Amino acid sequence: MSTVRIWDLPTRLFHWLFAAACVTAWVSGDEPRYTDLHLFAGYLALGLVLFRLVWGVMGGRYARFSQFVRGPAVVLSHLRHLFERERPHEPGHNPAGAVAIVLMLGLVFALGVTGLVVLGGEEGFGPLAGFFTVAQGVTLHGWHEWLGWALLIVVLLHLVGVALESVLQRRNLPRSMVSGTAPANKDEAEPHNAAATAVVLLLVVSGFAVSWFYPYLQEDKEDPYHPFVAGDLKRNPVWQEACSECHMAYHPSLLPDRSWQRMLDEQADHFGEDLFLLPETVAALRRFAAESAAGQVERELSWRTLHSLSAGQTPLRITDTPYWKSVHREIDAGTWKRPAVNGEFNCAACHQDAEQGGFMNGAMRIPE
Ligand code: HEC
Ligand code: HEC
Numbered sequence: 001m002s003t004v005r006i007w008d009l010p011t012r013l014f015h016w017l018f019a020a021a022c023v024t025a026w027v028s029g030d031e032p033r034y035t036d037l038h039l040f041a042g043y044l045a046l047g048l049v050l051f052r053l054v055w056g057v058m059g060g061r062y063a064r065f066s067q068f069v070r071g072p073a074v075v076l077s078h079l080r081h082l083f084e085r086e087r088p089h090e091p092g093h094n095p096a097g098a099v100a101i102v103l104m105l106g107l108v109f110a111l112g113v114t115g116l117v118v119l120g121g122e123e124g125f126g127p128l129a130g131f132f133t134v135a136q137g138v139t140l141h142g143w144h145e146w147l148g149w150a151l152l153i154v155v156l157l158h159l160v161g162v163a164l165e166s167v168l169q170r171r172n173l174p175r176s177m178v179s180g181t182a183p184a185n186k187d188e189a190e191p192h193n194a195a196a197t198a199v200v201l202l203l204v205v206s207g208f209a210v211s212w213f214y215p216y217l218q219e220d221k222e223d224p225y226h227p228f229v230a231g232d233l234k235r236n237p238v239w240q241e242a243c244s245e246c247h248m249a250y251h252p253s254l255l256p257d258r259s260w261q262r263m264l265d266e267q268a269d270h271f272g273e274d275l276f277l278l279p280e281t282v283a284a285l286r287r288f289a290a291e292s293a294a295g296q297v298e299r300e301l302s303w304r305t306l307h308s309l310s311a312g313q314t315p316l317r318i319t320d321t322p323y324w325k326s327v328h329r330e331i332d333a334g335t336w337k338r339p340a341v342n343g344e345f346n347c348a349a350c351h352q353d354a355e356q357g358g359f360m361n362g363a364m365r366i367p368e
Pocket of ligand 1: 242243244245246247250263270271273274275285316317318319320344345
């Protein structure tokens with residue numbers, strides 16, 4: 001046997017880009033301020049799956065599904081004979097590796113699709129915005145996380161398999177995926193490197209990366225770029241004027257209507273202050289609250305706030321709702337006392353889109 005080419009260039013490029021996209025999506029998934037990076041990695045992974053499906057039909061010899069996807073009997077027989085000295089020589093993917101590949105492609109596809117539903121339903125962004133409710137987005141968010149764990153397990157099994165095969169066969173499989181070559185007979189070689197396809201793939205991926213991150217290159221300290229700022233929340237000039245004198249004007253979607261109506265009933269004793277509002281002002285404020293309160297608008301934070309309250313609860317403070325407490329539970333007491341923060345009610349200190357009522361993940365920075 002000699003060293004011959006097994007993996008064409010697009011297959012290798014796909015492999016490492018796909019691995020990088022999955023790792024990036026995994027580590028950025030839980031960190032609200034890296035949502036943009038998470039989405040970039042998710043779109044990239046989804047696009048790569050689609051590419052791989054095409055390449056699995058039209059690609060090189062060992063990239064084709066028809067070459068390496070085998071039935072359960074072959075997979076079981078492969079595993080049963082795993083530790084035997086004399087095994088059939090397999091230059092491409094082995095039957096167990098093929099199972100991992102199919103599972104990874106399927107799981108990442110499902111992660112991409114559920115991710116788009118979460119983005120559209122919960123945040124109102126992306127190609128599926130408007131097609132799903134917040135409630136549906138929240139449900140799929142749970143599935144999305146389970147799919148992520150399932151993918152982690154398959155990836156770990158894949159890594160164990162690669163390590164085991166490399167030792168058992170005394171063949172460095174990861175290095176083959178970089179160089180493309182492996183020990184095999186001359187007639188088993190992959191004849192085409194398909195470099196042109198690889199260049200196109202690389203150009204499309206870099207073009208996507210540049211267009212995605214371009215706004216960050218232009219941001220400055222005064223005007224940081226926030227990709228997910230809520231755009232079209234209804235505002236009201238009467239509300240804005242009456243409620244922004246002592247603190248920022250909280251958008252009505254932050255509390256249920258019953259809270260706002262109670263607050264306006266008690267306007268003469270608003271946390272110790274008399275608001276001295278005229279009856280017609282109160283009437284206008286009641287109307288705006290009634291149409292924009294949590295429950296009236298399709299927003300994740302409204303939905304979650306409402307669902308964290310029992311029917312009998314009518315909190316006057318946003319900071320008293322179980323949802324608010326749960327998303328801020330990791331912030332310690334010292335942070336709230338920082339001069340730049342100045343208390344829990346001062347949302348705009350950390351949420352740079354609070355004045356617009358946004359509270360989107362990408363616009364959150366805790367000041368030092
Ligand atoms: C005269 C000053 C003043 C005006 C005007 C005012 N507020 Fe307040 N508001 C306060 C004070 C003081 C607090 C309590 C802040 C604290 O100590 O936490 C408060 C707290 C709140 C809170 C609770 C914030 C939290 O901790 O979750 C809400 C909600 C609120 N105000 C809504 C309104 C609305 C709606 C209007 C307009 C109708 C309004 N406020 C106008 C003084 C004012
Ligand atoms: C000290 C900074 C700070 C202040 C002040 C603050 N928050 Fe937050 N908020 C955070 C952080 C940090 C998170 C993200 C928590 C996480 O998920 O990791 C967050 C998350 C949220 C979220 C969830 C966003 C999402 O989509 O996951 C909402 C809604 C929210 N805050 C509303 C408010 C409101 C309303 C106020 C004012 C009454 C407020 N916050 C005041 C730091 C702050």
